[in-house]
Amino acid sequence: MELSDPTVRRRLTSAVSLLLCVDYDGTLTPIVAHPSRARLSARTKQLLKRLASLPGVRVALVSGRALRDVRRLVGLRGLCYVGNHGLELQGAGLRYVHPIAQTSRSFMKRLAAQLRTALQLIRGAEVEDKGLTVSLHWRRVPRSASRAFHRLVGQYLAPHRRKGVIRITQGKRVIEVRPPVAWDKGRIIAWILGQMAGQARWTSPFVIYLGDDRTDEDAFRLVNRRRGLSVFVGRSNHRTAARHRLQTPLEAAHWLSRVVAWRTHTPIR
Ligand SMILES: [Mg+2]
Structure with missing residues (x-):
């Protein structure tokens, strides 16, 4: 199933709620020589803001960076920020630090x-x-x-x-x-889903994950188990559990803008 397939669009528009999880480096921004130069383009930032403001859509930024770092780089309210590959999280009314970490x-x-x-x-x-x-x-x-x-x-x-x-x-x-804990990007997404499950329309959201690196594989597998959309961003040939692919961060941003368009035309339930 291609990402441009009408069934993908149908599933995205018909879902009562959507949890959109995106990695930062290499997914929303191109990989650069120095990590501090990996800046979000104004367009992509606007896109994330728009997505997070849509009814029935929540956005989680799931990064390997320190929580404070990814929050500073994105700088938007209303998003859920995950740092250190899931060891810490803050935003959208949630807060977590892994106790052993x-x-x-x-x-x-x-x-x-x-x-x-x-x-x-x-x-x-x-x-x-x-x-x-x-x-x-x-x-x-x-x-x-x-x-x-x-x-x-x-x-x-x-x-x-x-x-x-x-x-x-x-x-x-x-x-x-x-730290020596069995914890990763997949487990933190499962934790987020568990926290949201008590809220009416959020008992079973449609989950999307976009990532570009090995540490994103746990999240891809989790999303596959939940019958969501796992999307690898990049041209690399390494084996991935992701079922879909977008070639570059630019393509990823373009696809996200289509998600905005699809969800904008969805009647509010
Ligand atoms: Mg990355």
Whole structure:
């Protein structure tokens, strides 16, 4: 089933309620050399605002960035913001911090500082302290230094991993150091759905997820189980659980504008 298929449109327009979940980097904005330059275009921001204002539509921004970071970058009211791959959430009347992640916050802070010192000698390596997690970016590490980077990171993290105090995941040229909890973007969406279930029209919303990276796969699977729309954004050939594809963030924005148009012409129930 294609995203332009009339059945997709029918399902989107006939759903009593819609939970639209979107990742930020690589999904709404193109991937750039420096994460701080990944800005939302005025057009896409307007689009999100419009979507969130539609009756029966809720928008969740589901990012691997720190919660405060993604809130600052998007800067819209009424949206539900999810940070650190689901470990923290705020907005649209909801609030959540994973309890185990909360207890390892000070450990993560120390770890970020130690890693920053350890990686000082690797050109282009960047340590991002995200509060509940630490990101090690190697997008700007020259090819000649990439082995040294991975060896150093491996040596440094191995003892912590053996002790079971951290979990490591990989993204696009980034290594994520997380607390040792089985929690991800799929589980936080399930949590959101659970919270909304008590409200009349929100017992069983139609769920859409747009994402571009490995950490989005858990969300794709959750959405597939719920018979929603899982949409991979990008041209990469890696295996994905997503059942649909849009080639670029620009295409994603274009498709979202069609969702606005479809839902605008839906009679209010
Ligand atoms: Mg992404």
